[in-house]
Amino acid sequence: MKLVIGSDHGGVDLKEEVKMVLKEFRDIEVTDVGTFGTDSVDYPDIAEKVCNAIMSGKADRGILLCGTGLGISIAANKFKGIRCAVCHDVFSAKMSRSHNDANVLAMGGRVIGFGSAGEVVRAWITTEFSGGRHARRINKISELENRK
Numbered sequence: 001m002k003l004v005i006g007s008d009h010g011g012v013d014l015k016e017e018v019k020m021v022l023k024e025f026r027d028i029e030v031t032d033v034g035t036f037g038t039d040s041v042d043y044p045d046i047a048e049k050v051c052n053a054i055m056s057g058k059a060d061r062g063i064l065l066c067g068t069g070l071g072i073s074i075a076a077n078k079f080k081g082i083r084c085a086v087c088h089d090v091f092s093a094k095m096s097r098s099h100n101d102a103n104v105l106a107m108g109g110r111v112i113g114f115g116s117a118g119e120v121v122r123a124w125i126t127t128e129f130s131g132g133r134h135a136r137r138i139n140k141i142s143e144l145e146n147r148k
């Protein structure tokens with residue numbers, strides 16, 4: 001799996017921790033689009049980089065981190081085909097994959113501790129989409145994107 005990760009300054013420390021967790025998965029190739037320091041940056045710009053990588057096919061899935069996970073997820077969900085879920089617990093992480101086929105995970109560096117975030121990431125990475133009736137609902141989301 002090709003995975004793209006990005007954060008603003010509020011999620012940059014968590015990004016390094018998440019990258020460490022992702023090293024547990026030999027079949028995951030990680031691309032980090034920044035930010036790379038604590039200087040203030042605007043989270044929509046990071047969301048755009050991650051979502052562009054997915055929409056262009058350069059990445060299969062993404063992880064976005066900001067202070068809360070909220071702003072960056074709101075921005076990500078403006079992009080066609082992106083289903084970004086904010087998850088700060090393992091159950092939500094599993095459901096976001098199983099029921100919602102979330103292709104982007106968002107978390108907040110000011111919300112969740114490193115240990116818990118690692119558990120969320122492991123659950124999110126390893127849970128497959130269930131399909132079936134959930135696929136019908138995902139298709140309806142796609143139809144919403146095409147309405148003017």
Ligand code: RB5
Nearest residue numbers: 010066067068070071072
């Ligand atoms: C940046 O200070 C902060 O607003 C951002 O990281 C995020 O929490 C926004 O939703």
